[in-house]
Amino acid sequence: MSLTETEIKESIIDTYTKVASNGRLVAERFYSPEELQGLPTSAVELALGVGNPVRHAGLRPGEVALDLGSGAGIDTLQAARKVGPSGKAIGLDMTPEMIRRARANAQAMGLANVEILEGPMEAMPIPDASVDAIISNGVINLTMRKSQVFREIHRVLKPGGRFCVADMLINGELPDEVLNHPTAWTG
Ligand SMILES: C[S@@+](CC[C@H](N)C(=O)[O-])C[C@H]1O[C@@H](n2cnc3c(N)ncnc32)[C@H](O)[C@@H]1O
Numbered sequence: 001m002s003l004t005e006t007e008i009k010e011s012i013i014d015t016y017t018k019v020a021s022n023g024r025l026v027a028e029r030f031y032s033p034e035e036l037q038g039l040p041t042s043a044v045e046l047a048l049g050v051g052n053p054v055r056h057a058g059l060r061p062g063e064v065a066l067d068l069g070s071g072a073g074i075d076t077l078q079a080a081r082k083v084g085p086s087g088k089a090i091g092l093d094m095t096p097e098m099i100r101r102a103r104a105n106a107q108a109m110g111l112a113n114v115e116i117l118e119g120p121m122e123a124m125p126i127p128d129a130s131v132d133a134i135i136s137n138g139v140i141n142l143t144m145r146k147s148q149v150f151r152e153i154h155r156v157l158k159p160g161g162r163f164c165v166a167d168m169l170i171n172g173e174l175p176d177e178v179l180n181h182p183t184a185w186t187g
Contacts, residue, residue: 005144008185009094009120012142015186016071016095021045027074039077043105046072048187049137051166054078058162062086063132066156068121068149069093069139073102073114079135080106080114090131091116092124122148126156133162141168142187 003011027036027047035055036044054075059065059082067076070091080089091102091114099118106114119125121136122145134153143149153163178184 003180003182003185008144008182011182012186013095016048017097019046019048022048031074035078038081038109039074040105040108042101042108043072043074043077046101047074048072049075049166050168051137053135053137053164053166054082057133057135057164059083059087059133064088064090064130066090066092066124066126066131066134068124068134068136068153069142070102070116071098071137073105073116075135075137076102076114076116077105077109077111080109080111083113085113088113088115090114090126092119092121092126094118094120121152124152124156128155129158131156131161132158133164135163136165136167138167138187140165142185 024044026049027044030052048071059079061084063083064087065079065083067079070076070093073091076089076091083089093099096118099116102116117125122143134157140146140149
């Protein structure tokens with residue numbers, strides 16, 4: 001029997017509510033010491049991504065950046081530093097516990113230009129044509145509705161806006177026992 005979208009989402013929220021610190025393993029793999037400097041330990045130790053999209057997004061002061069599936073905020077916080085006080089970094093996540101962590105981390109850094117929103121990336125609570133650059137790190141692989149996410153990305157980006165993603169791809173078909181295993185979906 002196939003997993004439903006609701007079952008997969010519940011499983012993802014459950015997993016990311018309970019996820020524990022991995023130490024600095026991911027952060028030290030993908031970020032330089034300079035990039036990690038000044039970030040709260042709780043953001044660094046909960047880095048769960050697969051790359052460093054902020055490094056390649058070309059963010060400029062004054063821009064609005066959106067981080068899809070922001071987790072504890074490691075990329076949102078770095079984006080906030082790059083767009084500066086005249087810009088804004090928005091983190092979007094559907095797991096309330098991750099929202100709480102990201103907000104606490106932004107507050108610990110004293111960043112007033114960070115907004116953490118709760119919601120699904122398949123139906124973003126964000127106005128049309130309002131974002132200069134979207135980043136995302138290890139998140140789009142988790143949705144069954146990837147085309148819908150790309151439609152939403154197109155909707156919220158301003159004309160000429162950029163999208164810089166780090167994620168996992170499969171190179172071939174997955175067997176049903178993997179496709180229908182909740183742990184395989186939650187990463
Ligand atoms: C692998 S973690 C990556 C977190 C963060 N990007 C990082 O690099 O540390 C995946 C995050 O995406 C969120 N997420 C998964 N599916 C989502 C969806 N459909 N809409 C919004 N957030 C989602 C999870 O709650 C989790 O915080």
